[in-house]
Amino acid sequence: MVEISVTATSSDPPNTKSEEEADFYPDTMRKTKPGLKRLFLTLTVFISFLIALPFLLKSIEIYRAPLPFDDIDLLSTEMEKNHLMFPCQFQAVFVNFDDDITAVNELALLINSHMQKLTSENTPPCGTCGNNFTVAVTIDSNSSCIHCESGNGNGNGKWQCGVLNGYDKMNDHDENFDDYLESVLDSKSKRVYTVVVVNTKQEDVRVVVGKYRHAWMVGIDSVEKAVEKMAEIFIKVFVNAGKEEGSIRGEFMPIGADGKVVLSFSLLNSDPHDWIYDWDFKELDEILLAPIVDALRPVADISLESQVLYHTPKSSYSYWDDTRGSYIFSTKDLPFFVNSNEWHVDASTAAGGRSKVLHFVLYVPSAKECPLKLQLPNGEISMTNGFISPMWGGIIVWNPPACVENFQVQRLSRQKISSEDLKMISEVFMGQLRQLFGLKSESLYVGGFATSVLLTSEKGFAEWELDVLSRHHTCFNLLQCGTTLGSLSRLVQSLPRMIIMDEIGKQVKYSLEAAKLSFGNVSLGYSDASAVSSRKARALAEDAFYHPSMMSVSYYSFEHCFAVYSPFFLPVSLHVLLAVIREWKRYKVENRKYLAWRVKLE
């Protein structure tokens, strides 16, 4: 230490001084050990600063609820990689076949392999069965009844042999036979898809798919053909609902996250100066649409609303065609048909939250573009004169009778669309609704070698179609949930100074739990429960993503933090750092001096 060295030099006895003076250079040596007091002091301050730094950072930290990023990534990759596969149960029934034709087990295997072939043609879309199915085969001959199940079927809805004995009405009326089969099979509660092959002495092959969960084939005598057709019906009809590649995929289900759909019907009078048409929507609602709403209840909660709008011209062009005697608009004009400036088919206030609104528009052309017809790409005139826009709704152009007759008489008075026309319109709307849900609107399915007849339900949707919808809905919800949570996690990770409320963390957690539950239910085959939990998962994920606190960029920005803390910490840390460095340097120098003196001394 300095003082000590000073006192040491001053209080040295004068007799030793003279001899030591000779080889003692105060610039390069010292006699005492350099002190550690000041170095220790500055180091303490410095280290305490270092220790306090994490506390400071902790105190100015922005609250971010921990999000399970790994789980989110897992969910989204799982949804992307392997699609959700629902377990399905199929049953094949051979009536009046000889029981010795082949072993029942072999038949089951044969059907299985055919189905495998059909499913492996392309990667199964989400919401199908994939390879996760069981096939039960029953041979019901006059004498015996042989039953066999592949996989772990639980014998649900097992075919009672002999119920078709003496039942010869199957050719009379498909509807009656369909109902009879339903009463026998009771597929409503058991959810088993059945195909019955009846071996009759009949020339023409007839394949009918019923309104419930079964189909039957008549007039097929060869087992191989029957098996082939059977597999086709199972996979292409019951599982895929006759969808081909390129049609609307299951990823687009027009159902809101809360399971609600609002069907908004609008009647557009493009120019009320020519004529004003009105509809009795009450009639349309109560008689024609109410059964559909009822039928779709398991899949979606549907509400209806209607309005009549005026002065709503279309925004695309049409041209006069002499040979057809009408104005023509072609399919390439369709993207411009909807005039969003003038068609105020607004989202309704009733559809609060995240209900999905589907618009159905009945367009009444004005006198200068009437009759207006839609030309298909193949040059023909469309039968329905309407088209759909996926996830938006459907449009029908309805040419009023007045446009061919002398309309001068009826001008300016309000006319009702006749109930026959209204019925036709509602049928087209129904077809459009089916298409929007991704189902076919034809009543025939053209398959491998025989065309199947699809019985139409008066409710608009057959049971097996509703199954398909419900599966797709679940799949769509989980997919949406995965993408929403994925983008949420990406957003959160990309903005490190964003506040994340606890609520968001909770919502994400619950959403993931619901998604997991839905997955579990799917694998167990509880389709209703899985639909409910998938809906919940999606709703929670969207709640989290659209949480109001997410929208506001953090008030506590980094600039603010810097501005608040730098006036203190910048000068102080400079002081401390410089002090430490200086003391350290000085200590090293002094120590060297002392060492030099020691060396000298020895």
Added chain:
Amino acid sequence: MFRLRSILVFLVLFKSFGSIIGEEEEKIEEFSEALLLRPLPDRKVLAHFHFESKVPPTATHGSHHHLFPKSIYQLVHKYRVQEMELSFTQGRWNYGRWGGYDPISSRNAKPPGVELWATFDVPQHQVDACWRNLTHALSGLFCASINFLESSTAYSAPKWSFKSFAANIRYGTLHREAVCTENLTPWLKLLPCRDKAGLSALMDRPSIYRGFYHSQRLHLVSNEFDLTAASSGMVLEQTLTVVLQPVTLGSGMVSSLGLIQQPSWSLSSLFGREVSGRCVLSNASNIYVQLEPNLVSELMTTSETQQQSDVENLMSQAWSDMSFEMSDSPVRLIEEVYGFQKESSLLYEFSLANYSDSRPFNLEFRWKRPVTWSSQLAPLQASRFLMGSGNERGAIAISLKSVGRSGYAESSVNQEGRCSLRVDVFQVVPWYVKVYYHTLKVFLDERLHNLADVIERINVSPSEDKVSPGLMEIALRLPCDVQLVILTLEFDKGFLHIDEYPPDANQGFDIPSALVRFPEIKTKIHLFEDKCVCKSPILSKLQEESPVLWYTEVLLVPLTTPDFSMPYNVITITCTVFALYFGSLLNALRRRIEEEERLLKSKDTNASGLIGMLLSKLSAKLRGKALEPPSLPLSSKVSYRLILRVILVAGIAAAWQYFFG
């Protein structure tokens, strides 16, 4: 063609006639449109558009509509709205010049910005939730920031100023809301013809927003949820009131008598457009030109000198030889019947049914000679101002000045035979203006009056900081002969949290308009009931009695606004002081004084260089120690230099200050 048209007219007449007759049996949706034009005394023209949609109740009619806007219907059903009035206003109604004693001014003169009040048919505890949801729905519907009325500091619950003793009413205003075409377009969307056809086609945006006053209003009455009364469904009344300055046609502004010639106008000069036919969906589509009572009497007195004429004459006679002329002949002339008074207004009715695209309707109104008149005024002219100065306290004063007419008084004589006038004052004050309601003073003709003598009823709900605004409703009973009434209220200016200041805090804070109401003085247009069989909704609306209203000015209160960078300044200064303290403490701790002195000494012994010497001398001087007596000339030289240097620096600073300061 003519026959066809007459048949059509007949049909239209018959239809509307039938709708009145058959009101009991079958109710249908109705829509009607009308435009009322009125020349104003100060060379302006009032245009009042009136659209009305009616729908029968859901119970009998169902929920599917043909004309009634779906969004409004859904709004009513979702939030169970009983009555609602929403207005978007730009500019201020000039009560002194444009009149304050007629149905249009008492209904359509609104405070600037947005005003919304609504009553709900829900239990008391749900009213606030309904109101909040309604404000959000309306702000989405009308592209306006009505959702700011959601916060409890922005709305209040008046007891009896709007609807008498309605418990579930909420009232709020946004005076800073800018009203423009983005609010008009959604409003027009509620009309079946929008602005594609009919009278609304006149609404050329540049012309109507160029006006002096612009008020777009939506009034909704629904008794859908009223199960006891015979429900009449919903009535949606949409009005647009604009005051326009016509582009003067021709010259000759000042006549020989020194009177100012009123400007002649036409529809196309006012709006820049013509009407090409009616909206085909409306039951009635009429244009009215109204002449105010004072104008009619003025015209009559002046024409009496020229020729013998009276009201009958005025009706039968062609208007061309009067002091003005109109380009089209009206379908009807409706005369107000108002007791025995001479003053009565005139309404010229024009029907749009006869006009079409090929023959657009362009009404022209041409003055032939200069006329001056004044509008009918409200019994008391209200105005409001601030008193006091400084940023601490002040006072609000509401003055009611008599216009010097006692014609209103006859209806308000009480039992004792004394003439009295009842005046209701409704005032909402934001919480940061802390009003002391006990300081309420009433001066009648500049004499302080006892409150109990004047105030009939009072309802005060004091403001709560950051929770609710203050509300005051007073019913005053004034003697008729009073000339000047002044109410004063003292207040303290509150402090806001730094987050609560609006972006432009230095502009000041607004106190919303006070509403002065004369509940006993009702105004309406008196028409012969049997004379107009095919009543149009606008006429029946004008015939309804409504109390005279007066909205006062919006007050601007300057509050203390902090320097918003202050927190940073404070932080910076404090931190700097702390840093200085800390740094010096650290230095003091690690300083080696003796070693330094020793070093200094050793340096002194072998001091070299002029600067080092100077420095050591300077430091010695500053310490106040005469270290060693230096040679005198050197010292004087140094101090001389030092003084020079200081002077130089001071000069530079002064120059800087002079040139750049």
